[in-house]
Amino acid sequence: MSKATAARVLGGYGVVSGKIKDQVMAAAAALEYRPNELARSMSTGRSGIIGIVVGDIENAFFSLAVRGISDAARLAGFNVIISNSGEKLDAEKSAVDLLIGKRVDGLIVTPARCDSIDHLRHVGRAGMPLVLFDRSIPELGVDAVTGDDREAAIAAARFMVEAGHRHLAYVSAMDVEDGGLDIARISNSAVRERVEGFVSVLTEAGLPNPLHYVRLGATNQPQTDAVIKRLLSNSSPPTAILASDSLVGLRVFKSLQSLGLSIPDDISMISFLDADWTSVTVPPITVVDQRVYEMGKLAGERLVARIEQIPLAVERLRVSTSLVIRSSVARIGGLGPKRDVN
Amino acid sequence: MSKATAARVLGGYGVVSGKIKDQVMAAAAALEYRPNELARSMSTGRSGIIGIVVGDIENAFFSLAVRGISDAARLAGFNVIISNSGEKLDAEKSAVDLLIGKRVDGLIVTPARCDSIDHLRHVGRAGMPLVLFDRSIPELGVDAVTGDDREAAIAAARFMVEAGHRHLAYVSAMDVEDGGLDIARISNSAVRERVEGFVSVLTEAGLPNPLHYVRLGATNQPQTDAVIKRLLSNSSPPTAILASDSLVGLRVFKSLQSLGLSIPDDISMISFLDADWTSVTVPPITVVDQRVYEMGKLAGERLVARIEQIPLAVERLRVSTSLVIRSSVARIGGLGPKRDVN
DNA sequence: CTGAAAGCGCTTACAG
DNA sequence: CTGAAAGCGCTTACAG
Numbered sequence: 014m015s016k017a018t019a020a021r022v023l024g025g026y027g028v029v030s031g032k033i034k035d036q037v038m039a040a041a042a043a044l045e046y047r048p049n050e051l052a053r054s055m056s057t058g059r060s061g062i063i064g065i066v067v068g069d070i071e072n073a074f075f076s077l078a079v080r081g082i083s084d085a086a087r088l089a090g091f092n093v094i095i096s097n098s099g100e101k102l103d104a105e106k107s108a109v110d111l112l113i114g115k116r117v118d119g120l121i122v123t124p125a126r127c128d129s130i131d132h133l134r135h136v137g138r139a140g141m142p143l144v145l146f147d148r149s150i151p152e153l154g155v156d157a158v159t160g161d162d163r164e165a166a167i168a169a170a171r172f173m174v175e176a177g178h179r180h181l182a183y184v185s186a187m188d189v190e191d192g193g194l195d196i197a198r199i200s201n202s203a204v205r206e207r208v209e210g211f212v213s214v215l216t217e218a219g220l221p222n223p224l225h226y227v228r229l230g231a232t233n234q235p236q237t238d239a240v241i242k243r244l245l246s247n248s249s250p251p252t253a254i255l256a257s258d259s260l261v262g263l264r265v266f267k268s269l270q271s272l273g274l275s276i277p278d279d280i281s282m283i284s285f286l287d288a289d290w291t292s293v294t295v296p297p298i299t300v301v302d303q304r305v306y307e308m309g310k311l312a313g314e315r316l317v318a319r320i321e322q323i324p325l326a327v328e329r330l331r332v333s334t335s336l337v338i339r340s341s342v343a344r345i346g347g348l349g350p351k352r353d354v355n
Numbered sequence: 356m357s358k359a360t361a362a363r364v365l366g367g368y369g370v371v372s373g374k375i376k377d378q379v380m381a382a383a384a385a386l387e388y389r390p391n392e393l394a395r396s397m398s399t400g401r402s403g404i405i406g407i408v409v410g411d412i413e414n415a416f417f418s419l420a421v422r423g424i425s426d427a428a429r430l431a432g433f434n435v436i437i438s439n440s441g442e443k444l445d446a447e448k449s450a451v452d453l454l455i456g457k458r459v460d461g462l463i464v465t466p467a468r469c470d471s472i473d474h475l476r477h478v479g480r481a482g483m484p485l486v487l488f489d490r491s492i493p494e495l496g497v498d499a500v501t502g503d504d505r506e507a508a509i510a511a512a513r514f515m516v517e518a519g520h521r522h523l524a525y526v527s528a529m530d531v532e533d534g535g536l537d538i539a540r541i542s543n544s545a546v547r548e549r550v551e552g553f554v555s556v557l558t559e560a561g562l563p564n565p566l567h568y569v570r571l572g573a574t575n576q577p578q579t580d581a582v583i584k585r586l587l588s589n590s591s592p593p594t595a596i597l598a599s600d601s602l603v604g605l606r607v608f609k610s611l612q613s614l615g616l617s618i619p620d621d622i623s624m625i626s627f628l629d630a631d632w633t634s635v636t637v638p639p640i641t642v643v644d645q646r647v648y649e650m651g652k653l654a655g656e657r658l659v660a661r662i663e664q665i666p667l668a669v670e671r672l673r674v675s676t677s678l679v680i681r682s683s684v685a686r687i688g689g690l691g692p693k694r695d696v697n
Numbered sequence: 698c699t700g701a702a703a704g705c706g707c708t709t710a711c712a713g
Numbered sequence: 714c715t716g717a718a719a720g721c722g723c724t725t726a727c728a729g
Contacts (some may be wrong), residue, residue, distance in 0.1 A: 014699080014700090015699070015700050015701080016700090016722095016723095017678065017699070017700055017701075017702095017724095018698090018699060018700075019723090020723070020724075021699085021724095023723095023724075024501055024724070026724075026725090027698090027699090027724095028698060028699090029698075029699085030698060030699090033698090033699090045477060045480060045481070047455050047456050047477075047481065048456055048722085048723075049456070049458060049721085049722050049723065050396075050453075050456040050457045050458065050721085050723095051393055051396050051397050051402065051458050051721090051722080052705090052722035052723035052724085053722080053723055053724075054393050054705090054723090055391075055393050055394055055397060055704095055705045055706070055707090055721090055722080055724090056704080056705055056719070056722085056723050056724040056725075057705090057723085057724065057725090058705075060393065062436075062457075063591065068714090070412075070418055070421060070422060071415075071418050071422055073413075076412055076413050076418050079412060080412060080413055080439070083439060092436070092438070092457075093433070093436075093437070094404075094434070094435075094436040094437075094454060095436070095437050096434070097422070097425060110389065111392075111434060112390070113389050113391045114389050114390055114392040115393065115404075115434075116391060116392065135387060135389075138387060139387075139389065186584050212728070252580060263631060263635065267634075270635070278629065288631075289605060289630075289631065289632050290631050290632035292609075293608055293609065293612070293632055293635075293636050294635050294636065294637075295636075295637040304483055317483060347634065354482055356715080356716090357715065357716050357717075358706095358716090358717095359708095359715070359717075359718095360708095360714090360715060360716075361707090362707070362708075363708095363715085365707095366707075366708070367706095368708075368709090369709090369714090369715090370714060370715090371714070371715085372714060372715090375714090375715090390706085390707075391705085391706050391707065392707095393706080393707085394705070394706035394707035394708085394721090395706080395707055396707090396721090397705090397707070397708090397710075397721045397722070397723090398706085398707050398709075398720080398721055399704080399707085399708065399721090399722075400709040494728095561706090625701090690717055
């Protein structure tokens with residue numbers, strides 16, 4: 014029989030008689046035939062692959078997200094190929110290029126910077142849908158799935174303020190080039206919005222200098238130790254710290270621990286992400302639960318819808334967060350903070 | 356000029372004059388040309404992709420390993436495509452099939468079961484090198500990168516025995532079908548070897564019933580709670596627990612905590628893997644440091660060497676582990692265990 | 698229902 | 714140094 018006929022049954026397209034079909038299947042099984050997906054993709058123009066570029070696969074935030082995306086992808090018959098940018102713009106650029114080269118059917122990326130978008134425009138021009146994850150870039154005109162970062166930070170900060178805290182710090186891992194901190198110029202929209210929310214609560218509460226204790230650059234343990242030490246050496250040091258993600262949170266926790274400070278008696282803290290470690294420390298840590306799996310799933314579903322050309326308005330999808338209250342925030346009484354630290 | 360010439364400069368092969376080269380490059384840049392890697396792979400027979408099938412990407416063990424593999428791959432000019440088996444044989448089979456279909460240049464897989472290997476033989480027959488990760492299957496005749504699981508378990512068990520413990524438990528997440536426990540039939544070689552090591556120490560120390568407290572099936576929190584409860588309801592319950600991985604370790608920790616037991620006064624424990632959470636608990640947990648990143652890197656390098664057809668004997672590469680002693684194992688004095696639990 | 702041809706976008710010899 | 718042809722393994726119309 015002809016190759017075309019065999020191809021029809023193996024490829025599952027066209028029409029073939031039952032008898033021949035059986036013969037082909039038998040032969041294919043005997044020869045351990047597996048279709049060459051590469052060739053198939055070349056003809057059909059679809060690779061069946063979704064490309065993902067995340068900041069750091071070792072970060073629980075991203076690995077959970079990846080599982081969400083993968084589950085959505087698998088359900089729709091897609092596979093995923095994952096790249097790590099390490100939150101470096103250059104790595105992100107080449108990852109995107111590579112994935113375009115592999116002719117993925119669509120891309121999900123966590124942009125390291127929201128102010129450098131040429132490489133992201135390429136993907137649209139290459140005819141592939143793109144959905145942004147965790148961070149949004151309105152100018153790009155593509156879908157984005159994020160948390161409700163502003164509201165989350167507001168809830169966390171408000172919780173601390175209501176507990177009586179007057180000096181609150183926000184600590185993030187974001188790399189910063191210059192010393193000056195201009196909120197509007199924070200290039201990661203998630204961090205920017207969190208800081209905005211944080212600052213708005215402090216302003217609302219009539220606290221002075223809301224930006225005073227906002228610190229970026231806690232990218233590793235030594236850096237974090239330095240950040241914390243500087244924070245606490247202040248004349249009226251913060252009594253509560255909001256950590257921008259669970260990695261930062263863990264580092265802050267370790268810093269505090271190594272300084273011999275006890276939580277929440279000496280200092281209070283809240284961390285983003287309901288990570289493993291937050292529930293087994295003493296005390297357990299109050300966290301912002303981000304529902305990352307849902308975020309990933311939503312992003313995956315959205316991308317699939319785009320690939321399948323379902324008509325949809327470009328949107329920013331926000332997944333709501335909630336505060337999981339544990340025991341890391343002290344209630345501070347009467348006149349000013351109770352502390353015995355310096 | 357001809358397509359062939361343009362292809363030569365874009366593809367970086369053959370010889371082209373400098374002048375023409377510049378023209379082509381300029382035109383390519385203007386048109387935002389990206390080579391179609393699919394087509395390239397079809398012609399060359401190389402996809403530049405390494406396939407990875409892991410048990411669970413959310414498990415820190417695997418995400419660290421994936422980073423090791425990815426780093427090795429990237430250094431050699433390969434990209435990775437990751438699949439999750441969830442430790443399910445069926446999912447693993449289809450992942451392997453899929454990756455073969457994608458014509459990856461080689462595969463690294465963490466076999467869910469070491470006693471079901473047909474699908475793994477396929478990859479060799481499809482002409483692709485395979486390296487096993489974390490678990491070894493000698494019959495398959497392919498490279499494997501593992502920890503020194505036997506020695507690691509021996510070191511951990513010995514540490515406990517030397518601290519005076521006489522009743523030691525081993526808890527793992529492995530799924531088991533029947534109730535009976537036959538070490539030789541544990542289908543995950545890493546777990547089997549750890550149990551062997553564990554048992555050998557108990558035997559050597561002249562302790563009765565070395566298998567008595569070996570428990571599998573701690574696959575989630577409720578299961579683990581049940582396992583722990585059963586263990587402790589024994590007439591002479593274990594005074595020390597060795598957890599087979601960091602997920603099990605965390606669950607065991609939480610179980611113990613929820614029972615109101617304090618570590619190490621009421622009960623001691625050691626966990627495999629130097630995971631995040633193990634250093635911030637009270638007390639910090641003594642762990643088996645598995646150097647997973649190195650394992651991943653080694654596996655990646657080995658696979659690359661195979662892809663590049665460097666002649667090498669088939670080997671099992673073992674990455675040594677070490678015990679990180681913290682404070683979760685109590686020294687038990689004089690006559691029998693000191694405990695006040697039931 | 699089945700066959701023969703063209704094409705996907707590259708690379709690889711083979712000529713000129 | 715450059716061009717024209719063949720081929721990688723599929724799918725997609727188009728005939729029969």
